[in-house]
Amino acid sequence: MKIINKVIQSTNMEFENISEHIGKRITLHGSIYKIRKMSGFAFVLLRTKRQVIQCVYSEEFSDFKLELLKEESCVKLTAEVIKEERSKTGWDLQMIEVEVISEPEAESPIVINNKMVDTSLENLLDYRPITLRNEKERAIFKLQEGICIGFRRFLTEQKFTEIRSPKIVSAGAEGGANIFHLDYFGKDAYLSQSPQFYKQMMVGVYERVFEIAPVFRAEKHDTSRHLNEYTSVDFEMGYIESFEDIMGMEVRMLGYALAELKERYVYELDLLKVSLPDVSAIPSIKFMEAKELISNKYNRTIKDYEDFEPEEEKLLSEIIKKEYGSEFVFVTHYPTSKRPFYALEDPNNNEETLSFDLLFRGLEITTGGQRIHDYKKQLAKMKRLNMNARLFESYLMMHKYGMPPHGGLGLGLERFTSKLLNQDNVRLATLFPRDINRVTP
Amino acid sequence: MKIINKVIQSTNMEFENISEHIGKRITLHGSIYKIRKMSGFAFVLLRTKRQVIQCVYSEEFSDFKLELLKEESCVKLTAEVIKEERSKTGWDLQMIEVEVISEPEAESPIVINNKMVDTSLENLLDYRPITLRNEKERAIFKLQEGICIGFRRFLTEQKFTEIRSPKIVSAGAEGGANIFHLDYFGKDAYLSQSPQFYKQMMVGVYERVFEIAPVFRAEKHDTSRHLNEYTSVDFEMGYIESFEDIMGMEVRMLGYALAELKERYVYELDLLKVSLPDVSAIPSIKFMEAKELISNKYNRTIKDYEDFEPEEEKLLSEIIKKEYGSEFVFVTHYPTSKRPFYALEDPNNNEETLSFDLLFRGLEITTGGQRIHDYKKQLAKMKRLNMNARLFESYLMMHKYGMPPHGGLGLGLERFTSKLLNQDNVRLATLFPRDINRVTP
Structure with a gap:
């Protein structure tokens, strides 16, 4: 032996x-x-x-x-x-x-050892096992590793417990048709759109939890911002006094991760010529005020009173950068009609929720907010929305048997990485992207 | 603002x-x-x-x-x-x-604040959002967090890069019918059984990589050892001299994680009365020798010359514990016929592979081995197995354009946690288990 x-x-x-x-x-x-x-x-x-x-x-x-x-x-x-x-x-x-x-059997059909891999996005992704060997390509994902190490270490220091929620689920957290269906031993099941329900349940267990894991969205968008599978950095925390506690935690989390890069990823930052943004403080503006600000500054008519057009997100980021020097901006108080059923409404105005998005360099990278923790309030809202509460019995168990005020957020890791590197397509910050046309390699 | x-x-x-x-x-x-x-x-x-x-x-x-x-x-x-x-x-x-x-709306139908949650496994899992609030229940997953923190920190210190491979894939790595099918915008896709292909590709990029992420197996087994979704701790490393380098790395990784628990998780170890096993060295035995050893010691006839029966895994662990004082045992040189197409065969005997399993307290918790890195050798083996190499074009790209000798392993996080805590069912070490009968909560 x-x-x-x-x-x-x-x-x-x-x-x-x-x-x-x-x-x-x-x-x-x-x-x-x-x-x-x-x-x-x-x-x-x-x-x-x-x-x-x-x-x-x-x-x-x-x-x-x-x-x-x-x-x-x-x-x-x-x-x-x-x-x-x-x-x-x-x-x-x-x-x-x-x-x-x-020794290799053959020479790579794509030149990978120049400064950049000079080919189409299509080729770059088709030949991913090889093109990732380019020193700049691989540096992107080394930085992504550093971001995650920073997030994880920060959250652990702040006493968040890391959890692992299931990806095969019986119902979607976000509702709607954007969900992948699965044949689960003859029964219907779905791929998780978000760990939302589970991280809330786990607030009842550990008070503060986080998860960094894949989520799946069956969205038919074919844009530079959308992936059908991406990595969601989720945290959820109890005993908050305001939804701004969550935003405050995110400001620190981002700052911590960027400091980690600055300290330990100098090689990659130099190689990719990345200039790290300042994130010591982030301006915050209400959704309706932001809409009006953009409309006034750029003389645009507001068409959609419930959501931003992608162009508006870019313009808002430009204004904030010019006037406040920040490349990040929080937008708060999104309309109740555009937020999920678990979003807590502003007690002073139930048309608005105590929720926020974080925009970075013109792109939404985070959605978060305070959730309803009161059982009766949640049931009443579901009734108002014509939802069948019985389908959510295990989710509502936590409300019924006691929950603290709580909230959290989800950050798209690839979007954040991509914007940090000033890329024009989120696929460039994804090792093996999945989109409406691509499931290989 | x-x-x-x-x-x-x-x-x-x-x-x-x-x-x-x-x-x-x-x-x-x-x-x-x-x-x-x-x-x-x-x-x-x-x-x-x-x-x-x-x-x-x-x-x-x-x-x-x-x-x-x-x-x-x-x-x-x-x-x-x-x-x-x-x-x-x-x-x-x-x-x-x-x-x-x-305040809660109602009293929990299950008593959760006694020493143990005294109910059936069925109830324990049905009421997961509540039963996890029991102090012992939640301690299990706090320890699981500690194990992952240990694994991650060890691998990072050993210069492994953390990667994120896609969970929606176009072909399974393990072959066979045990794979979940997905309708992907009208095309066929599957849920990843293992990050195998991707971690190998990434060895060509970073030399050493790891991933801790969900994998999906559509196995119809309904046993205390099987989950249809579980967390796989995968690493893969290049420039190895022997498949024993991988085993050596695992010994250190396990030792590091247990030291982490001992140092920072005393509260939970005490609560659950866990005695940590010694893992400074692990005995290793060849598959056929192990079969014969069990047969001789317990006077059993060998029925299956290609695999262990679950009972044999238990008996082998007993023998090793008695004779070597180790609760872990490596079994090596599994028959070629039972290992996947990428397994490297022993140059002295091509009926056996340079592969291993790790058994812990009677249960297989890890499978690993050296992989074929030579393009022609891999093509020849696929031909022998009547596989269509064209379906694996993007996988074989790495072999074709150059790969170092490499290998790695996958460890089932829930199985390891479960055995560490001397539980009799792997579901007890899973926050929200998925089995053939369960997709909720």
């Missing part, structure tokens, strides 16, 4: 560690990203876990033929770290030996 | 903090979990985010009537922290004032 207790072998070195080895030999592994032949020598770029590391090949000091190396071959190499003042890193890596671990 | 930049209000105090306030008044909020009337006074248990905190009511020092309090009411209270040597915490909390924030 064998006993498995191997200590994990040390992982590859990064720039920071290499500097400590000047004058010594080190070994590295990775894929050959690019070979740049010069006169008498060559630059060989090695793609490691996170960084692309430049090595120098020369017949003078390298004990192998350059022809041995192919782009996208996987190699282990030995190199000498030479002090080099003219280099950004302070050193050069002189390749000594190389061991080819594996 | 309002500006939202509220500093987060401090969250509720826990035991540790209360000790610092002896002789002073503090305010707390939470749900009234239980009222225990004694002669002349009463114990009032307050359920806060994580702990149940005992307060004392007495007409002598409490400025309100006890009748004001109902179980499952949400309250804010002021209490004086009195030094009390006889108390485990070192203090008593004398209730002074209380503000009732909300």
